[in-house]
Structures are given as C-alpha cells and as structure tokens.
Amino acid sequence: LQQSDLLVARILREIHELSQIGGHADGSVTRLAYTQADTEARMWLVNRMEEAGLRTEVDAVGNVFGWPPNSSTDPPILLGSHVDTVPGGGMYDGTLGVVSALEIVRSLADRENRVPPVGVVSFACEEGSRFGMSSIGSRAVTGQLVPGDLERLKDRDGITLRQALQSAGLSPKEVHKLQRAPGWFRAYLEGHIDQGPELEETGCPVGVVKAIAGVSRYLLTFHGAQAHAGAARMGQRRDAMAAAAEAILIIEHEATSAAEDVVATVGVAEIVPGIINVLPAEVRLGLEVRALPTAGAVNFDSRVRERIQDRTAHRQITVQWDTLSAGEPARISDVVRKTLLVACTESGVPAREIVSWPNHDALFLATHGPSGMILVRNRGKVSHHRDESVRPEDLQILLEVLQRAVHHLMTPS
Amino acid sequence: LQQSDLLVARILREIHELSQIGGHADGSVTRLAYTQADTEARMWLVNRMEEAGLRTEVDAVGNVFGWPPNSSTDPPILLGSHVDTVPGGGMYDGTLGVVSALEIVRSLADRENRVPPVGVVSFACEEGSRFGMSSIGSRAVTGQLVPGDLERLKDRDGITLRQALQSAGLSPKEVHKLQRAPGWFRAYLEGHIDQGPELEETGCPVGVVKAIAGVSRYLLTFHGAQAHAGAARMGQRRDAMAAAAEAILIIEHEATSAAEDVVATVGVAEIVPGIINVLPAEVRLGLEVRALPTAGAVNFDSRVRERIQDRTAHRQITVQWDTLSAGEPARISDVVRKTLLVACTESGVPAREIVSWPNHDALFLATHGPSGMILVRNRGKVSHHRDESVRPEDLQILLEVLQRAVHHLMTPS
Numbered sequence: 001l002q003q004s005d006l007l008v009a010r011i012l013r014e015i016h017e018l019s020q021i022g023g024h025a026d027g028s029v030t031r032l033a034y035t036q037a038d039t040e041a042r043m044w045l046v047n048r049m050e051e052a053g054l055r056t057e058v059d060a061v062g063n064v065f066g067w068p069p070n071s072s073t074d075p076p077i078l079l080g081s082h083v084d085t086v087p088g089g090g091m092y093d094g095t096l097g098v099v100s101a102l103e104i105v106r107s108l109a110d111r112e113n114r115v116p117p118v119g120v121v122s123f124a125c126e127e128g129s130r131f132g133m134s135s136i137g138s139r140a141v142t143g144q145l146v147p148g149d150l151e152r153l154k155d156r157d158g159i160t161l162r163q164a165l166q167s168a169g170l171s172p173k174e175v176h177k178l179q180r181a182p183g184w185f186r187a188y189l190e191g192h193i194d195q196g197p198e199l200e201e202t203g204c205p206v207g208v209v210k211a212i213a214g215v216s217r218y219l220l221t222f223h224g225a226q227a228h229a230g231a232a233r234m235g236q237r238r239d240a241m242a243a244a245a246e247a248i249l250i251i252e253h254e255a256t257s258a259a260e261d262v263v264a265t266v267g268v269a270e271i272v273p274g275i276i277n278v279l280p281a282e283v284r285l286g287l288e289v290r291a292l293p294t295a296g297a298v299n300f301d302s303r304v305r306e307r308i309q310d311r312t313a314h315r316q317i318t319v320q321w322d323t324l325s326a327g328e329p330a331r332i333s334d335v336v337r338k339t340l341l342v343a344c345t346e347s348g349v350p351a352r353e354i355v356s357w358p359n360h361d362a363l364f365l366a367t368h369g370p371s372g373m374i375l376v377r378n379r380g381k382v383s384h385h386r387d388e389s390v391r392p393e394d395l396q397i398l399l400e401v402l403q404r405a406v407h408h409l410m411t412p413s
Numbered sequence: 414l415q416q417s418d419l420l421v422a423r424i425l426r427e428i429h430e431l432s433q434i435g436g437h438a439d440g441s442v443t444r445l446a447y448t449q450a451d452t453e454a455r456m457w458l459v460n461r462m463e464e465a466g467l468r469t470e471v472d473a474v475g476n477v478f479g480w481p482p483n484s485s486t487d488p489p490i491l492l493g494s495h496v497d498t499v500p501g502g503g504m505y506d507g508t509l510g511v512v513s514a515l516e517i518v519r520s521l522a523d524r525e526n527r528v529p530p531v532g533v534v535s536f537a538c539e540e541g542s543r544f545g546m547s548s549i550g551s552r553a554v555t556g557q558l559v560p561g562d563l564e565r566l567k568d569r570d571g572i573t574l575r576q577a578l579q580s581a582g583l584s585p586k587e588v589h590k591l592q593r594a595p596g597w598f599r600a601y602l603e604g605h606i607d608q609g610p611e612l613e614e615t616g617c618p619v620g621v622v623k624a625i626a627g628v629s630r631y632l633l634t635f636h637g638a639q640a641h642a643g644a645a646r647m648g649q650r651r652d653a654m655a656a657a658a659e660a661i662l663i664i665e666h667e668a669t670s671a672a673e674d675v676v677a678t679v680g681v682a683e684i685v686p687g688i689i690n691v692l693p694a695e696v697r698l699g700l701e702v703r704a705l706p707t708a709g710a711v712n713f714d715s716r717v718r719e720r721i722q723d724r725t726a727h728r729q730i731t732v733q734w735d736t737l738s739a740g741e742p743a744r745i746s747d748v749v750r751k752t753l754l755v756a757c758t759e760s761g762v763p764a765r766e767i768v769s770w771p772n773h774d775a776l777f778l779a780t781h782g783p784s785g786m787i788l789v790r791n792r793g794k795v796s797h798h799r800d801e802s803v804r805p806e807d808l809q810i811l812l813e814v815l816q817r818a819v820h821h822l823m824t825p826s
Contacts, residue, residue: 128690196644213643217689229678229701230626230770231609231796234669241679245661252655256647265642266654267689269682269696276630276680276699276737277541283682286689288642324689357643383644 007103008396014099018044018083019091028386029091033084033125033136034062034164041083045098045122052106053115060174061145061165062124063137066105068117075369076119077409078185079104079402081192082126082137082361089127090388092193096376098122100191100395104402118406119185123361130155130164133325138361142368143179150175180368187336187409188371190362191398193388198354199377205394206401207354208340209373212363213263213290214329216301219322220247222312226273226281237279241271243317244283247308251287254304261296263357264289264304286324290357293329330363336372336409343404349397358383374401420516421809427512431457431496432504441799442504446497446538446549447475447577454496458511458535465519466528473587474558474578475537476550479518481530488782490822491598492517492815493534494605495550495774499542503606503801509789510604511535513808517815531819532598536774543568543577546738551774555781556592563588593781600749600822601784603775604811606801611767612790618807619814620767621753622786625776626676626703627742629714632735633660635725639686639694650692654684656730657696660721664700667717674709676770677702677717699737703770706742743776749785749822756817762810771796787814 021044022030022037031037045064046056054066068076081097101120108116124137131153139145150162150172165172194200199207224240225232248266255264268286289304291297305321312319337353344351354375365371376398380387434457435443435450444450458477459469467479481489494510514533521529537550544566552558563575563585578585607613612620637653638645661679668677681699702717704710718734725732750766757764767788778784789811793800 195641215643215690228608228771228796229676229680230628230703230772232676233673234665234671234676239665241682242661242665245658245665248655248658249662252647252652252658258647260646263642263645263647265690265692267642267684267691267693268687269654269684271680271682274681277628277678277701278680279678280680288690290643358641359643383641 004396004399007107007399008392011099011103011395011399012392014048014102015091015095018095018099022085024088026386027091028088029085030087030089031083031085032087032130033127034130034168038084039168042122045083048102049120052102053109054105054120059141059178060171061137061140061178062168062170063141064122066102066120068115068119070115074117075184075186076117077406078119078121078188079190079406080121080123081190082123084125084127086127086129086384088386089384090193090380090386092388092390093195093383094126094192096193096390097191100399100402103399104406107403108406117410126361131161134359135361135364136161138364140175140178141180142364144364144367145175147176182368185365185369187333188362188365188369189336189402189405190360190371190373191402192360192373192375193383193390194354194375194378195358195383197378197381199352199375200379200381202352204350204352205377205397206344206349207352207375208337208344209356209362209375210332210337210353211292211294212330212332212356212360212373213292214327215359216289216291216326217324218287218289219324220244220285220287220308221320221322222247222283223318223320224280224282227279229277229279232279238316240280240283240317243312243315243319244269244285246311247285247319250307250311251304254300254307258300259296261292261294262289262300291329292355293331297329327363330366330371332366332372333370336370339405339408340372340374340401343401343408346404347397347400349401374398417809417812420520420812421805424512424516424808424812425805427461428504428508431508431512435498437501439799440504441501442498443500443502444496444498445500445543446540447543447581447583451497452581455535458496461515462533465515466522467518467533472554472591473584474550474553474591475581475583476554477535479515479533481528481532483528483530487530488597488599489530489532490819491532491534491601492603492819493536494603495536495539497538497540499540499797501799502797503793503799505606505801505803506608506796507539507605509606509803513604513812513815516812517819520816521819530823539774544574547772548774548777549574551777553588553591554593555777557777557780558588560589595781598778598782600746601775601778601782602749602815602818603773603784603786604815605773605786605788606796606803607767607788607791608771608796610791610794612765612788613792613794615765617763617765618790618810619757619762620765620788621750621757622769622775622788623745623750623766624705624707625743625745625769625773625786626705627740628772629702629704629739630737631700631702632737633657633698633700633721634733634735635660635696636731636733637693637695640692642690642692645692651729653693653696653730656725656728656732657682657698659724660698660732663720663724664717667713667720671713672709674705674707675702675713704742705768706744710742740772740776743779743784745779745785746783749783752818752821753785753787753814756814756821759817760810760813762814787811
C-alpha cells in the first residue's frame with residue numbers, strides 16, 4: 001500500500017504539472033487542440049514516455065504513441081486518452097487517462113524488470129470545442145476522417161484544421177495515410193473521469209462502461225408561409241414557428257419515453273426573417289440525438305421524424321431533414337468489459353456498470369479492436385469545469401483495477 | 414358620372430406621380446420616413462395643397478397639414494393618411510388616402526365655389542419599418558410619443574429619430590410642443606387600401622372599419638439550466654427550449670380559440686448559447702398580440718401569461734415577461750362609422766363592416782376626436798408589395814362615399 005501511495009502521489013504531481021500548461025489562476029485549464037499549450041503538453045508527454053522506456057511516435061494529426069520498445073509480432077495492449085481540453089476545462093478530463101496509462105507501464109516495468117507489451121496513447125483533438133468535431137485523432141487512425149474534413153472543419157477564427165495542423169508543426173499532407181488496418185492493438189483501455197454525478201451519487205469509486213452513446217446531429221428546416229402578423233388570420237396561417245414548437249415537444253416526449261436509452265436536445269433555433277410582427281418563412285432547429293445500442297433507442301430517429309412529418313403535414317408545413325453527422329453507438333467489447341468487472345471485484349470495489357453519454361476515443365477505437373473504458377467518480381459531479389475533482393484513494397483504485405485488467409489481458413486464458 | 418371619371422383620372426395620375434418619387438423599375442416604391450424621397454413627397458404634397466387653396470403647415474415631426482383658409486372657431490373635418498412607405502412597398506398604401514382627401518377638398522370647393530371647412534393631413538412616419546415604431550406623426554400630435562423616443566428609436570444604421578428629423582430639415586427640438594388638446598378636429602376620416610384579401614374575396618368595393626386592433630409586444634425570457642447534451646438525463650432537465658415550445662403552442666391555441674378577436678404571433682426566438690450539444694440556459698421569444706375591443710380579446714394577454722406561467726412552473730423554468738409596447742384597440746366613433754355606412758347605402762354599395770388588424774393613424778387620432786376609416790378593396794390581396802392594386806371604379810366609389818360622409822358630417826343633424 002505504501003508503494004501504491006507513491007504511485008498515486010506521482011500521478012497527482014504529473015496531473016498538476018500538466019495543468020500548469022494552459023492553466024488559469026482559478027484552477028481551470030485551456031489547452032485547445034493544436035494551440036501552443038497543446039503542443040507543449042505533447043512535448044511533455046513525449047519526454048515522460050521516453051523516460052518510461054517507450055518508443056515515441058507523434059503522427060501527422062498529433063496523436064502521441066509510446067510503443068513498447070521490444071518489437072514483437074503481437075499487437076500491444078493500448079492504454080490512453082487525450083490531453084487537449086475545452087476552454088476553461090478541468091485538469092482531469094483526458095489527462096487522468098493518459099497519466100494513469102503511463103503509470104501502469106512504469107509500475108509493470110518496475111515489477112517485472114522489463115517494459116511490458118503495453119503501449120500508451122494520447123489521441124489528438126478529442127474535444128469538439130475547437131472544430132465542432134470530436135476525436136479527430138482517433139477518427140484519423142480508424143479511417144473515420146474524410147478527405148474534405150481538413151478544409152471543411154474551421155474554428156471560430158476561420159482557421160481550417162489543415163492550417164491548425166500546419167501551425168502546430170504537424171503534417172496535414174500525411175493525414176490521409178494514418179488509417180490503420182483493424183487489429184493493430186490487442187485491446188484498448190481508457191480510464192476517464194466520470195463526466196456526471198452518477199458514480200459520486202451511488203457511492204462507487206469506479207464504473208465499467210457498458211456502452212458509449214452514438215451521437216447524431218440533424219438540421220430540421222420548417223418552411224411556412226411568411227405573412228404580416230396583422231394580415232394573417234389564425235385559421236389561415238401556415239406557421240413555421242408553431243410547427244417547430246410542436247416538433248420540439250415531440251422530440252422531448254419520444255426521448256423521455258425511450259426508457260433512458262436516448263437523450264435528444266434542441267440547442268439551436270434560427271428564425272427567418274426573425275421580426276416580431278412577421279410570421280416566419282422558415283424556422284431551423286439543430287437537433288442532437290444520443291442513443292445507446294439498446295431497445296428503447298431502436299428507430300428513435302425515424303420514429304421522431306415520422307411523427308413530426310405527420311404533424312407538419314396537418315399544418316401544410318414542409319420539413320426538411322439534413323443529417324449533419326450520424327454516429328453509431330459503441331458496443332463495448334465483452335472481453336474487456338468482463339475483465340474490468342473481474343478486476344473490480346478482485347480489488348474489493350463494486351463491479352458497477354455505467355453508460356457513457358459523452359463521446360470518447362474508445363467509441364472509434366472499438367471499430368478496430370476490443371475496447372473498453374473505466375470511469376472514476378467525480379467529486380465535483382461536473383465536467384468541462386474546474387470543479388472536476390478526483391479523490392486520491394479513488395485514483396489508487398483506478399490504478400489497481402487497470403493493472404489487474406492489463407495483467408489478465410496479457411495472460412492468455 | 415363623366416365629372417367623377419375626371420376626378421378618378423386625376424387621382425390616378427397623382428398616385429402615379431407620387432409613385433415616381435422613390436419608385437423602382439418593378440413598380441414598387443421605397444419612400445422610407447425622413448429620407449430624401451419622403452421629403453420630396455412632402456414638398457410635392459405642400460404644392461398640391463396650396464393649389465387647392467389650403468393653408469399649409471409642416472410641423473416639427475414632418476406632419477403635413479392643409480388647413481381650410483377661412484379661420485373659424487369650429488374645428489375642421491380632417492381627411493388624410495400618410496405618404497411614407499415600407500421598403501419596396503406598393504403605390505396605394507397611405508398615398509391613396511391622402512390624394513383622395515385632396516380630391517374631396519378640390520371637388521367640394523369646385524361645387525360650392527368656396528374651400529370647405531375640411532382639412533387634409535399626411536401624418537409622418539406611419540410605417541414602422543424604419544424605427545420599429547409606427548405612426549410617429551400621429552402619436553406626436555396626440556401626446557403618445559414620450560420624450561426619450563427621439564434618442565431611443567434608431568434605424569438599422571444606428572441613426573436616431575432625432576438625427577433623422579434633423580437631416581430631413583425638421584425640428585426635433587420642437588417635437589415635444591406638438592401635442593394638441595383633444596377636440597382639435599371635428600372628425601377624422603381615413604381612406605386606405607385593404608391590406609388583406611377580405612373585401613376582394615367577398616366582392617365588396619369598400620368596407621367601413623368597425624375596429625382597429627390594438628398591438629402589444631412582449632419579450633418572454635425562459636430561464637432554464639444550461640447543461641451538456643450528453644450529461645443531462647431527460648428526466649432531470651430544466652429545458653428552456655421545451656418550455657418555450659410549449660408557450661408557443663399555448664399562444665397559438667388561445668389565439669385560435671379567441672373567436673377571431675385576436676391574432677398572436679411569435680416571430681422572434683433567440684437561444685442562449687445556441688450550440689447544438691448544449692441544453693440552452695435561456696430562450697427569448699418575441700410575441701406580438703393584436704386584439705380587438707371585443708369579448709374574445711378580453712384578458713387574452715393575462716390568460717396566456719397565466720397558462721404559460723403554470724406550465725413553466727411544472728418544468729422548474731422561470732419566465733420573465735417584458736412589455737415592449739402595449740396598445741389599446743381603437744373603438745371607432747359610432748357617429749363616423751354610421752355616417753360612412755349610410756354613405757355606402759346612398760352610393761348603392763353594400764354597407765360592409767370590416768376589422769383592421771394593421772395599425773393606422775386613425776388608432777391614435779381616435780383618442781382626440783371622432784375617427785373612422787374606410788378601406789377600398791385590393792385586387793392584389795397583398796399589402797406592402799408592388800402587387801397592391803385598386804380598380805378605377807372602386808376608387809370612384811371610395812370618392813363618392815367619402816364625399817357623402819363629409820357632407821353629412823358638415824351638416825348639423
């Protein structure tokens with residue numbers, strides 16, 4: 001236990017060290033992807049990996065890999081997460097998973113006197129806050145970044161992803177070569193801080209992720225008949241605003257009825273022309289649906305779409321559906337999930353399963369090999385905020401569970 | 414009849430003459446208040462009034478009066494409307510009423526060989542399109558312009574009403590002196606093109622206005638709990654967007670149930686922060702209510718407000734109501750209305766009554782003396798558009814009815 005106290009102290013020191021890169025006086029951190037702070041964090045990580053005896057590789061999109069040095073034909077177990085943050089984020093999101101991964105490698109190496117067949121990875125640009133698309137690094141290596149994305153994705157200042165990569169000293173021209181063949185890792189394990197209150201409120205130090213919600217985004221455009229507010233009688237209106245309002249309530253109702261398997265959010269509404277005495281010609285809604293690979297979520301999008309189409313037809317309003325992005329939910333690998341649950345039990349903590357509604361790199365990795373996640377409870381209950389907080393004793397449990405799981409996965413059953 | 418053909422021809426010529434001031438090649442007219450075209454139209458009108466033997470006065474806010482020259486202690490009957498337009502408006506809106514008024518004075522003078530005790534007025538800035546407030550001229554003379562309005566009201570370019578008046582050669586410093594004592598006119602009669610399809614569709618050449626809807630505008634702000642779309646479960650949300658949607662449908666339902674006495678429009682919605690994966694912190698709706706002085710409209714605003722408050726309370730959403738402007742509906746003078754109806758019957762056309770949902774200067778004049786309106790059918794069925802159109806034979810009927818009504822009103826019963 002004294003040994004593990006030392007490990008926890010080292011991780012905490014490293015998390016605090018990293019939080020100084022892009023850190024603010026109030027304890028929050030801004031390490032937006034491909035900015036100077038993000039590049040500095042990448043360099044910090046490369047140094048730590050080399051100290052741990054790993055062979056480092058920074059790829060064209062900014063993913064940082066620390067490979068086990070003894071080249072072997074067997075693909076390694078991969079542990080990791082990301083080190084970029086949202087603006088004013090907390091110090092644990094992503095970082096915790098990367099630093100813990102590093103620690104697993106170091107402690108296994110110490111114990112076994114050789115660097116284990118375990119790699120560490122920090123995926124680039126996991127947060128969607130700069131370019132509106134999340135997990136750019138893990139998408140790139142799993143072939144889920146399309147060629148046009150480098151020009152299409154722009155930040156608030158109009159800087160394209162290509163320009164951002166260039167200015168961070170990376171190689172946008174090589175990004176298309178990053179796609180790997182499935183099976184390049186034996187298993188992927190990601191540790192992460194819980195982004196909601198669930199583990200804290202249920203008193204569980206860790207939770208094994210059983211599913212990651214798929215995220216789909218739609219633009220719904222309601223075409224009504226523009227009219228002067230004083231000229232159109234109530235009974236004669238083709239009111240795009242009322243049609244959109246009805247759609248918002250249909251979305252809310254269907255999601256609430258979907259047995260906890262779906263969340264659906266309308267976060268955007270644009271009105272054309274948007275004048276107080278003009279019945280709108282057009283109302284545009286931005287809809288996001290997060291769905292689990294479970295019964296209640298089946299056909300959710302098409303069910304909502306049909307009901308809205310039906311209601312708008314009654315109003316003689318046409319509605320146009322544009323899919324901005326469609327994401328499948330991730331079925332977590334049974335092997336990894338069960339291994340983590342066993343490791344929990346062996347470590348003397350409840351083997352609790354949990355759903356991840358936010359996206360993670362593991363969602364994309366899951367398409368290339370057995371992938372799983374373990375969340376550690378968040379004392380602050382909030383995410384993307386300086387109030388994120390992890391207890392040292394929970395960190396110790398996370399480390400122990402991860403060590404046991406890696407050990408099981410390395411040992412042929 | 415040959416005589417009246419000539420009068421109609423003269424009015425049509427003058428309407429076309431005026432339509433050249435600020436006119437576009439496609440037949441539409443842009444004579445925004447206090448622009449050069451508007452000032453030119455004012456000068457054109459002063460010349461026509463003087464030719465007709467009227468004593469002209471352009472007041473500080475740009476109202477143009479043509480007073481009967483024989484000063485008398487009896488207040489005159491006032492006929493008129495306005496000559497400003499919306500951007501790309503039609504050539505009849507406002508202009509028709511002013512030019513007909515001029516024609517009534519001219520034809521009465523011809524017939525009686527003396528200028529009758531009838532004044533002509535063109536109220537300034539009737540259209541709300543430049544400053545977001547309508548009927549600025551008639552508000553000023555009836556004391557319904559508040560001192561701060563000259564600075565508060567701004568156009569799209571940030572030009573204040575004060576600056577606009579100054580640049581049109583008018584006298585913003587004198588505007589506060591314009592308020593008159595009620596009773597300064599014996600009766601006010603406004604002729605206007607119908608702004609909707611009602612007269613055209615019912616086959617009535619003219620309609621006597623029985624009420625002008627009052628217009629009230631509100632800003633409704635729904636305060637919810639901002640949250641990441643992936644972190645907030647459906648059952649735990651305080652969703653400002655869904656609360657606003659429910660409010661829109663309550664407004665629609667109550668207005669539709671209000672027995673044709675109310676129209677209510679939500680033409681504006683603003684979402685804070687307005688990001689597709691963020692449950693909004695705040696949704697702001699712009700609501701306009703137009704209500705008649707009739708049973709169905711009584712307490713409409715407070716009824717809607719209560720129902721919305723009730724529903725939002727269930728959602729733990731707070732809603733803030735700000736009154737942007739509150740307008741009472743105008744009860745049209747019974748004397749003027751009945752006189753116009755009698756004049757219709759005497760002229761051999763149906764004595765049809767009609768409601769005016771758009772605002773008019775008569776709404777404000779009605780607070781200072783007996784006021785009424787007569788609408789002439791609009792072949793184009795649309796308003797604020799170049800397709801506005803009036804048949805010459807309908808113009809002739811309008812003139813005849815107005816002449817008879819003025820005659821009755823001049824003659825003590």
